[in-house]
Amino acid sequence: MDKRVRPYLMIKALLTWMIVLLVLIGASVGVYFLDWPTWLYYIFLGIIVLWLVSFVILRPIIYSRVTSYQLHEDRIVVRQGFFTVKTQMIPIKRAQGVTFNSGPLSRKYNLSIVEIKTAGTGIMMPPLKIEEARSLKQNIVDLVKGESSDV
Structure with missing residues (x-):
């Protein structure tokens, strides 16, 4: 981080x-x-x-x-928590939207937050550098474009 x-x-x-x-x-x-x-x-x-x-x-x-994330070829995993550790995983092919948020305070620190949404849930990524967040968003969009789904 x-x-x-x-x-x-x-x-x-x-x-x-x-x-x-x-x-x-x-x-x-x-x-x-x-x-x-x-x-x-x-x-x-x-x-x-x-x-x-x-x-x-x-x-x-x-x-x-204690907060971390991993972008795999087929899924995104976010791990958060101290007393109760919560690990969230979203398959890339289920992602329906990627939101890039950057407010005045986060821009001052060159940080932004990426939110990945599916039909039923969403994952808020930890604050990332703006360049890294834009790259992550683009990687997810590219991976979703390349997926063919039967749903």
């Missing part, structure tokens, strides 16, 4: 954490003005610290170590 994935995931999680922080600050103002119990401050503080440590710091580190 590319070395830019970890900082990208950290910044993305940090932006979400800031939204949660604003909501909890609003709740803290409510505690102050509505004379709610002061122990709610400690709960809000605990949520803020736990969110920061688990989702902003630890999750991107673990994600970048």
